[in-house]
Amino acid sequence: MFNYSQRFKSNVAGFTTVLILIVGLECNGAQAGESANKKTPPTNNPVSQAAAPAGQVVFPLKYTSWVEGEREGVNSIDSTQFVKSPCTSFTLGLKLTAPQVIYPVVPCLKDSPLTAVECDETGKALTLYIDLNTNGKLDEGERISADATKDTRNTKRIFSTPDFEIHRDGKTFSYRLGATQWVASDKRPQFDWKVLCAQEGVAMLEGQERRLTIFDTRAGEGNYTAYHQCCVILDKVTSTEKNHPYQILSSLIRVDNQYYDAHFSEDKKNFILTPNLLPQGSLQLSVVSVPHLKTKTSAIGLSGGENNAIALNLLNEQGKPIDLPAMTYRFDCALTYWSDTVGTD
Numbered sequence: 001m002f003n004y005s006q007r008f009k010s011n012v013a014g015f016t017t018v019l020i021l022i023v024g025l026e027c028n029g030a031q032a033g034e035s036a037n038k039k040t041p042p043t044n045n046p047v048s049q050a051a052a053p054a055g056q057v058v059f060p061l062k063y064t065s066w067v068e069g070e071r072e073g074v075n076s077i078d079s080t081q082f083v084k085s086p087c088t089s090f091t092l093g094l095k096l097t098a099p100q101v102i103y104p105v106v107p108c109l110k111d112s113p114l115t116a117v118e119c120d121e122t123g124k125a126l127t128l129y130i131d132l133n134t135n136g137k138l139d140e141g142e143r144i145s146a147d148a149t150k151d152t153r154n155t156k157r158i159f160s161t162p163d164f165e166i167h168r169d170g171k172t173f174s175y176r177l178g179a180t181q182w183v184a185s186d187k188r189p190q191f192d193w194k195v196l197c198a199q200e201g202v203a204m205l206e207g208q209e210r211r212l213t214i215f216d217t218r219a220g221e222g223n224y225t226a227y228h229q230c231c232v233i234l235d236k237v238t239s240t241e242k243n244h245p246y247q248i249l250s251s252l253i254r255v256d257n258q259y260y261d262a263h264f265s266e267d268k269k270n271f272i273l274t275p276n277l278l279p280q281g282s283l284q285l286s287v288v289s290v291p292h293l294k295t296k297t298s299a300i301g302l303s304g305g306e307n308n309a310i311a312l313n314l315l316n317e318q319g320k321p322i323d324l325p326a327m328t329y330r331f332d333c334a335l336t337y338w339s340d341t342v343g344t345d
Contacts, residue, residue: 068178100119117191157180160176214231214271260275262274281326283329298316300313
């Protein structure tokens with residue numbers, strides 16, 4: 001067991017051992033004592049009171065969707081595979097006559113819907129056909145033209161499906177997919193698929209209107225309440241950024257410098273945040289090696305030592321402490337860059 005203030009140092013001979021120790025690390029706030037640099041809970045200091053949230057915040061959740069290119073997030077699925085022309089009622093009924101026709105598979109989706117794409121002579125996609133309701137015939141909304149307005153450099157084609165329903169494991173839920181075709185120099189098409197939907201809610205948090213977005217990162221499952229699996233973005237409603245930092249869905253959420261205990265309402269229609277009032281300790285990790293092998297830890301992953309619903313991914317600057325509520329954690333992983341192999345510090 002190691003306390004919050006434990007430092008890791010190594011020479012070359014001990015470097016492998018240090019990595020093993022980091023993987024097995026537990027940080028026990030209860031045992032940290034004075035060496036953990038514990039901080040007291042907020043006092044009557046006006047600054048502390050102003051920074052503290054007023055109390056519990058409820059985010060009412062609802063399904064939301066968008067078109068490809070409107071948002072960037074953690075909702076990518078994967079690049080596609082291609083199959084030979086399947087002899088099905090859907091593909092045979094299309095009677096396509098384009099110079100090229102390809103049949104991309106939607107990866108990671110159980111019972112992947114049948115697709116066909118018409119391309120021009122250069123291999124650029126023109127029209128996507130996708131059997132969204134899996135009834136074997138082309139219906140309204142299943143013929144989708146490329147959105148050329150978002151193709152500023154004429155190197156890709158973008159498609160967005162309408163909302164459609166997925167039936168899985170006895171439940172029915174709405175979904176939306178997006179596809180981007182990148183045009184390679186060898187004219188071989190490549191399709192990247194994305195999920196274009198999420199659960200979303202808006203509430204006042206720390207005096208600002210915030211938007212909570214929960215992504216189903218296991219494509220096609222429609223499960224937005226799985227801790228350690230889904231991802232969360234909490235941004236200001238007024239933000240115009242497309243790329244936002246995300247967190248793993250957890251029963252402990254960090255917003256700016258404040259930690260919140262988090263849980264879903266019994267009916268799963270609300271996500272509730274309550275200020276975490278535990279005293280805080282400081283976790284400090286550093287890896288020191290020979291001078292020419294520079295190291296920089298950019299992010300670390302922690303999970304709860306006793307609470308399995310806790311999962312944190314935190315930015316970590318080399319040698320600088322990270323404030324955490326005083327409880328037990330497991331050190332899961334870290335992203336560390338070596339300048340000699342990557343080429344940058």
